[in-house]
Amino acid sequence: MKKLIALGLTAAMSLSTLAGCASEKKEEIGVTEAGNTATESETANSTGEVAKPELTGKIVVASNRTDLEEDFAAYAAKFMEENPGTTVEFETIKEYDDVIPTRIAGGEAPDLFYVVDPINQDTYADYFLPIDDLDFTADDILFYENGRGSDGNLYVLPLTVSYCGMIYNKVAFKNAGIENVPKTVDEFYEDCDKLKEAGITPVGTAFKDIWPIYAWCGWGEVNLTAGDERGENKYAEQDEIYDDVMLDSMNIVRNLYKKGELEEDIMSANWDQFKLDLAQGRVAMHYSETWLPEQFVELGANAEDIGMFPFPGAKNIKAGSGKQWGISKDTESPELAKAFLSYMLNNPVSDADIPSNKNIAVEDPFVAELLSYGVEPLSPILGTAAFSNIRNAIELDGQQFFLTYVMEEDDAKAQQLVDDWNAKWAAERPNWVEGN
């Protein structure tokens, strides 16, 4: 008898689980159907510019900033208060670049999300809704034109922008007797020597985590800084992925490594430790972007002690767009999603961000200092998707290779590694570029 009861219970339990799934799904569909019809009729009723369509429905906005979870909730609450009848939910995802593609593959994309690999302008239309009808133009939003897909429609827009430059600890500079920031690469090397003598690590890399060194080896960052009309990524049209411009930048780090002017053991130099060291003046410099300095202040550094200057010898300061946000083409509340994207473009979520909206005044002290040295910012012209396609095809991880290149002690072997990648690049290129 006991066995029978147990079996009955098991069966009932598994049945109820299954039933639970089914009913949940039904409910969901019911709600969204209602939401949809409401939105459609509302839109149909609205005529002209004066009558604002009343928004309804629910959207989910996916961000990678787990640190802003509370701010997001307050931000969404404010929007919902201004637009009764709407539901906006922020979802913060730590492993964003892995989770979002999986969700998209499963047909469960969030309503608002930003571009992740492998989405590029060739495939924007497969994942995003065109947003040409938002009330913005290239005069309002920086990098507006970069959001167009290969078909000419606008799909994505950045909420923020950032500028690339050297972040430095002013106290560390003072302790090493450096009065002015270096303007040329030679001055930079001299200052590094002075810092080393003073017992301060001249340049921090956080190399163990690999990504923090992106500015030294990113194709956009390096080429814009080198200047000479290199605003457009032309690598897909040339046989060398590692040309002199790239190698000049990479060799600076290689030289610093040889002279012992990076962290003591770069294979165990990690991001968290590095941030603490720069905040406390044990590390003097780091090459990154304007989104970073605020984090040193959060770690206890005085805002006045942290500054930014253009990369030594830079012809331009690379201005880059932040994450590019778009609306899922499967969203059930497109009007609400568009309204919320516009809202985010007009009202920055975090004060620490530099908004892409030109109509909002920027009061960031780090940006102010960086731009005060007379080097003009320049933004990259988006190249074709061929560049990233070739890179993926030959399985080149530029940052991983950079680490390898820096640590290879033998110059001839290092050159051989560069030649190998260039050969692979040249061989793969014709498969992706027409007319070559």
Place this chain on the structure above:
Amino acid sequence: MSSKAKDRIIIVGFLFIPMILLALFSYYPLAKLIQLSFTDWNGMSPNLKYIGTRNYKDILGQKELFSTFSNNMAYVLTAILQQFAGLFLAVLLNSNIRMKTTFRAVLFMPYIINGVAVAFMFNYMYDYSNSPVNLILEALGINAVHFISTSYMTNFALSFISFWKYVGYTMVIYVAALQSIPSEVFEAARIDGAGFFGTLAYITFPNIKSMLKVSLLLSLNGALQVYFEPFLITKGGPNGRTATFISKSLELAYNYRKYGKAAAMGVILLMIIMLLVLVQRVLLKEDKENA
């Protein structure tokens, strides 16, 4: 309902639920893996494009993928060492020493700690400037060690993590094997005047030989499939010097969105492991015939 019918329902229930779970979580993913290995899926697109055996040809043509097995060798060597260490501990803790249950529990503990947590712990231990190990070494006047470097030894530093984690598990397997040997045999040997090493060589070893082989195979299998140490600590770098076959396939999937090719690598590893199992089968069969 007759008791026979009840029994039948129970038997069917107990048979089908595990079967469904097995099919759903083992065989379906396996079939999917094989299917994906013939596509160029990027992890996102809703449609699969079949490209024949191109992934397999690509992999077989890429020497650097198979050279990762030389890194796996460090784990294989450590796995063999682990057998000796596990056996040594088992023999020790099977004798009449005090607090042997406590010792066993302590030694088994690392096995039940989450692997990722273990990797993070060793990440800290292997840090050059902040490692407590280096702190102690320096206090003793010995030079600090670069645990993670460009040399091949880094692989041993990483494989030591598995050693530390799994030696307790190996020990438990051997303790179980040792306890299955009837105590009369040992008594008889003692009466006949056999010493510690004599007992070990003529009684303990022959009796646990088959268990030894099973445990060795399990460890070798683990050594070939290892990934989380390099994946979490060195990311396979620098220049792939610590990459293993699986960490390389994960890199393909997540960095370059080549899920199809990564799946093909999975299938190839599966075949290599099946080959190993076959070899073990042959060896064990031989053993039975001898007995």
